[in-house]
Amino acid sequence: MCKKLLSERKMPRKAFEYVEEAAVLAAELALSESRGPGDYLNAMRRMARKVSVSYATLWNLRYRKPKSISVHDYVNILEAYAESQARKYEAAREDFVAGSKMGKALLALPDRIHRAASDPPAQEGGVVTWDGDGV
Secondary structure, X not given: OHXXXXXXXXXXXXXXXXXXXXXXXXXXXXXXXXXXXOOHHHHHHHHHHHHOOOHHHHHHHHHXXXXXXXXXXXXXXXXXXXXXXXXXXXXXXXXXXXXXXXXXXXHHHHHHHHHHHXXXXXXXXXXXXXXXXXX
């Protein structure tokens, strides 16, 4: 307990928050990658290859929190976690929609909004425009 308090005092507050968030996200990704008890370290190795973060960084986040984390490691972990959550959402969504006609009706409006948000910007005369203004 005392060691934890000392490590928090030595680190700048924002750096501590980023390291903690990266550690939590990396742990969740490793657990989802794990195939069962005793496979956690191997799951961390597989995840390191998928996420393009070194195994040592993931090991340190799990067992010995660093004082700071590099931006590209943090962003890679964050993007991998977002992709993981999107896959879970899509799987749950498919189960919901396949379950009933009401599910399809309820999700029609969010689907339209999602398509509109993810469509590329309109092109007028070979110039990409956002909200009608030329770039």
